[in-house]
Amino acid sequence: MLYSLKFAPEQAPDTEAASCPWGDVRAMLHALGLRPTQQRLALGCLLFAKGRRHITAEMLYEEARGERINVSLATIYNTLKQLTDAGLLRQVAVDGSKTYFCNNTTEHHHFYLEDRHELVDIPEGSVDINNLPIPPEGYEIAKTDLVIRLRRKTA
């Protein structure tokens, strides 16, 4: 909440860097060859500020609206795709419907809380996957996704 207020349209956009752990969102966009528009600056900050790290387009949209950021859902989708293509976000498929985006691009895996429809990082190193099978001829591993689905204990 705090961090994103600095991106409200009426605020000076040059002050955002300090509030975003990822560093300077403006620099990040520049490095990607993307214009630092108000929408992208704001979304970049929401996405890379500490706090929430697994988000759907719809969730990000609601979060942005809550922060009075003027942005359309189409732009949310565009931006998420651009950042994903750039390798700054990781897309996680959990069920056949919503798509989650994760701002942690290190090798790690996820818990999925079925009752809350929520993704949670599994701390790095706490799961070992051994004996990764050799891919069929002509293929190489692009990435490995491990999702441990959790249900509420009934006992």
Add this chain to the structure above:
Amino acid sequence: MLYSLKFAPEQAPDTEAASCPWGDVRAMLHALGLRPTQQRLALGCLLFAKGRRHITAEMLYEEARGERINVSLATIYNTLKQLTDAGLLRQVAVDGSKTYFCNNTTEHHHFYLEDRHELVDIPEGSVDINNLPIPPEGYEIAKTDLVIRLRRKTA
């Protein structure tokens, strides 16, 4: 192809058992409390006959139409859901769009061939997952899904 011809509407439905590795589809449906309608018998046979084991609703629909089985997409979805709920099929999320159903309900994992949009079983035992993390308070593991995404080698 061969196996499903026996389920064409004009054929005697009592002969299907021999052609379906799962056993007697009629008995299976009975055990689930589902009426052995022509559609369900035919779909049950397509799903549990050897051969294809990872299928989407759309794929099953096309396969059924190819076999002259008269069935609607809505019924495909209904049936897939019923069989999944009954534990006879396993649903696998691969990307944010299509949902795959797998007729292998043993613990196993998948390759996903990104270029062909195809799921392939990884032989059981060829991947070890160790140190499964302890779920947060109040939760237990419902299932673990490991998908190894493969891309075509560019080299």
Add this chain to the structure above:
DNA sequence: TTACGTGCAAATAATTTGCAGTCCC
């Protein structure tokens, strides 16, 4: 200015649902 971006609304795609008609028990 001028190409890149954005918002809106319409288009897709996958799946679900409501309901009238059909088929097993």
Add this chain to the structure above:
DNA sequence: GGGACTGCAAATTATTTGCACGTAA
């Protein structure tokens, strides 16, 4: 016959796209 089942078409949900207008370099 009666309720379970099916098919169709309309409704939903998630996402993409086309295009007129806005805005950063």
